[in-house]
Amino acid sequence: MFIEPHIKGGKRGWIEVICGSMFSGKTEELIRRLKRARIAHLKTEIFKPAIDTRYDEMNVVSHDETTIIAQPVQHSQNILLLADDADVIGIDEVQFFDSGIVSVCEQLALNGIRVIVAGLDMDFSGKPFGPVPQLLAVADYITKLHAICVHCGNIANISYRKTKQSGQVVIGELDVYEPRCRVCYEKGDEV
Numbered sequence: 001m002f003i004e005p006h007i008k009g010g011k012r013g014w015i016e017v018i019c020g021s022m023f024s025g026k027t028e029e030l031i032r033r034l035k036r037a038r039i040a041h042l043k044t045e046i047f048k049p050a051i052d053t054r055y056d057e058m059n060v061v062s063h064d065e066t067t068i069i070a071q072p073v074q075h076s077q078n079i080l081l082l083a084d085d086a087d088v089i090g091i092d093e094v095q096f097f098d099s100g101i102v103s104v105c106e107q108l109a110l111n112g113i114r115v116i117v118a119g120l121d122m123d124f125s126g127k128p129f130g131p132v133p134q135l136l137a138v139a140d141y142i143t144k145l146h147a148i149c150v151h152c153g154n155i156a157n158i159s160y161r162k163t164k165q166s167g168q169v170v171i172g173e174l175d176v177y178e179p180r181c182r183v184c185y186e187k188g189d190e191v
Helices: 026-039 077-082 101-110 132-138 182-190
Strands: 014-020 044-049 071-073 088-091 114-120 141-145 158-161 177-180
Touching: 014 026, 014 101, 014 132, 026 044, 026 088, 026 114, 026 141, 044 077, 071 077, 077 101, 088 101, 101 114, 101 132, 114 132, 158 182, 177 182
Parallel strands: 014 114, 014 141, 044 071, 044 088, 088 114
Antiparallel strands: 158 177
């Protein structure tokens, strides 16, 4: 169904995706872009999935403890209700949202809003994660960040799970995951 776009003040919106493995600086980059938008006196709104309570129930917090106030939401459609006339919308941990997040981001962009999402592009098994592949397909701008492999120092593109938990979604930090390059990832527990 086509929804007639409302172009806010003649502005055109777009979608930016920041992706990569864990510990690559995705949330840090999201926060940096949102802070710059605020410096430009743009109204920002930040959302995160309610499931992610690792550092804080309300705030988006990077691994280096940079913080920005956010609204946790249970379902992607809630973002449309809470967007509150924003110029820029930030969404962290986008891989944890339902598949409707793609159409939500597209609708926001059609409405003249700059949408910046950050999330894992691959899960612990190296497979595409949640709605991120579809977001990459519709994005206007893509930034892929890399961590450093904790075993060899090369660029890391995969989040290696150190535990035997089998579910795709296991919320954790360095106690559960570590960044690895392809070679060290394939070696598994033998590195």
